[in-house]
Amino acid sequence: MKTMVSGASGGFGREAVELLLERVAPQDLILVTRNPASLADLAARGAEVRRGDFDRPEELDTAFAGADRMLLISTRDVGRRAEQHAIAIEAATRAGVQHIVYTSSDGSEPGNPAIVAPDHLRTEILLAESGVDYTVMRDSLYAEAAAFMMVPVGLATGQLRMSTGDGRVGFISRSECVAAAVEVLTSDGHSGRTYRIANEQNWSIRELASMAAEIFDRPIEYVELTSEERDSELAAAGVPEHYEVGLETETYGASARDDLVTYEAGIREHYFGTTSRDVRTLTGRGPTPLHEVLVRGRDAVLERSRLF
Ligand SMILES: NC(=O)c1ccc[n+]([C@@H]2O[C@H](COP(=O)([O-])OP(=O)(O)OC[C@H]3O[C@@H](n4cnc5c(N)ncnc54)[C@H](OP(=O)(O)O)[C@@H]3O)[C@@H](O)[C@H]2O)c1
Known part of the structure; x- marks a missing residue:
């Protein structure tokens, strides 16, 4: 079973990789990033580091090949992210990824004036329509x-x-969002679920x-x-x-x-x-x-x- 992390060099990605390494062998990790040089330390530890940018769809078939599970970390291009995520979801489907775990946001509801919300909501809909197993992590503000x-x-x-x-605001530490996502990535029974990763x-x-x-x-x-x-x-x-x-x-x-x-x-x-008890349920520890x-x-x- 190979687990892939997209955007692996960001704050969330790096922390997730460190936690994943406590549970899976480095050889079973595929780390996709726009900047492979920044993950040289993880490549040296045995993880497979590949270049992949959602703005370059032509790279993604190679980048995602062989992955079974994927942590899809939302990008930062507010307003354009749904398009980037659609490209990533399509590529993951083509590559045969079985389960996508997505870092969404609290408040991803119609009518929310926050411009971050529509991208997340659209991505959640794309996941539901993709036919791939997926889990939505609705992270509160860090x-x-x-x-x-x-x-x-x-x-x-x-x-x-x-x-x-x-x-x-149900402020939650990013490390607790990471821990919940890693739990979902490394255990079964989360398909089709939306978790409220809030305090x-x-x-x-x-x-x-x-x-x-x-x-x-x-x-x-x-x-x-x-x-x-x-x-x-x-x-x-x-x-x-x-x-x-x-x-x-x-x-x-x-x-x-x-x-x-x-x-x-x-x-x-x-x-x-x-507010939610999902972090406690998933990780065994209250936020x-x-x-x-x-x-x-x-x-x-x-x-x-x-x-x-
Ligand atoms: N809940 C909250 O309070 C909160 C706060 C801030 C952000 N967020 C969201 O959570 C995500 C992770 O947060 P963070 O702290 O790790 O942010 P970060 O350190 O700024 O990381 C940005 C992430 O976006 C990825 N990315 C950007 N453009 C991309 C592209 N074209 N193709 C593929 N990946 C791309 C980066 O991957 P590489 O650089 O490795 O390619 C990296 O993983 C953010 O991107 C944002 O959507 C949530």
């Missing part, structure tokens, strides 16, 4: 976004100026501000903005309006303004507040509470606050 993108602004300025209203409680951003104020012993006030005000403030902070391949700002990573502002609108409209993520990451969070 707790690391709270710890390393939101709280540092509050620490630096004394305010969290966002447009999330009283909407709530067991949720938090508003106002509550996040109070929690961080207490942990770091500094005043942090939540200030509600309109979407237009939030967009202007992010523009003034140098965040580009749209995603382009290679986007990486020091402060907001690969997230562009249209993504951030519409995601906050999605939170405000209560699309991202899912880390947000408070603990902040306490454990204390030094790194403080370090990040210097950027804002």
Whole structure:
């Protein structure tokens, strides 16, 4: 049984490969990436590293050949991803992949103003129509976004100026999303399932501000903005309006303004507040509470606050 990971050099991909290596032999791993040189260490450990880019369909028959199971990691090209994922799903079907595990998102529902939602929803539909066994992992917003993108602004300025209203988020650590995906990839009984990879409680951003104020012993006030005000403030902070391949700002990573502002609108409209026990059911361990993520990451969070 060969397990393939697409986008294996990203943050999620690398972590998934490390966990997979605890369960499967390196020879049974096919790691597909746009940048094989960056996985030379894993090739040296015995995994098969292949070049594959969803924007180059002609590469994918070779890249996916021989794979039985696939972790399809969503790309970052918001608005264009469904097209990329369709190409990957078609290639996987041609290659005879038996089961695809897909990293979707909480809130992938019609009507969600977040521009990340339609790509995920479309991909879920493509999977259902593909005829291949599949499992959808609807990951909530990573707790690391709270710890390393939101709280540092509050620490630096004394305010969290966002447009999330009283909407709530079931923040979950990326490592717990990875652990759940690896469990599904390496065990049976998950075909056709959609898992809610969320925390067991949720938090508003106002509550996040109070929690961080207490942990770091500094005043942090939540200030509600309109979407237009939030967009202007992010523009003034140098965040580009749209995603382009290679986007990486020091402060907001690969997230562009249209993504951030519409995601906050999605939170405000209560699309991202899912809570769930699926992580506990799948991995045998309850998810880390947000408070603990902040306490454990204390030094790194403080370090990040210097950027804002
Ligand atoms: N739930 C959340 O809070 C949250 C937050 C951020 C992102 N996400 C989603 O989760 C995914 C994984 O997150 P991450 O932290 O690992 O992001 P990341 O480190 O930026 O990785 C981006 C991933 O997209 C892959 N990719 C990009 N363009 C591709 C293409 N043309 N063909 C094939 N693969 C392509 C990359 O693969 P290679 O570079 O190896 O080719 C890599 O695996 C993201 O891509 C995004 O869709 C979720």
